[in-house]
Amino acid sequence: MPFYHDNNKSYPKETESRVIIRFQDCDPFRHLNNAKYFDYFFNAREDRVPQLYGYNIADVFKEFGTGWVIYNHQISYLRPAAVGEWVRIKSSIIHVDVNTIVVEYYMMDDAKSSLKTVLWSTMKYIDPRSGKSTDHQPEVLDYLNTIKNPDVKYGEITFDERIREIKDKI
Secondary structure, three states: OOOOOOOOOOOOOOEEEEEEOOHHHEOOOOEEOOOHHHHHHHHHHHHHHHHHHOOOHHHHHHHHOOEEEEEEEEEEEOOOOEOOOEEEEEEEEEEEOOOEEEEEEEEEEOOOOOEEEEEEEEEEEEEOOOOEEOOOOHHHHHHHHHHOOOOOOEOOEOHHHHHHHHHHHO
């Protein structure tokens, strides 16, 4: 099925998942290992995107032979996530340009009252045949702009200012 989105449909701007922190992902202090936050964030988004948006990264690669490669992370660990704890993970695309996206992830406690971690991942759109960055196809760019979260003023605020915004919101 070709890459398609309905311009008349309203798509959610943010994904949300509820997950439990697993014992095998924790350090001796029973806190989620710092490197494992990435797995939890990426898996939560990967699980929700096809449900909410009707596509996944593999679909884009199959159709266009291109995809996103992470080249930068900015992360802040604010409060630990503990073994056996249920947490909420939210994510959204907060920046789109011709060949780059920035995805924001954040983790809260299950009650959504305490912010644990915030991550910004910057990704370049790559053509693996050349190994170089390439522009988003017009239909991909249009779709990304449709699902982009307009509430996050990326480029106008710093990462630390965004953390304060999220804390104020929850």
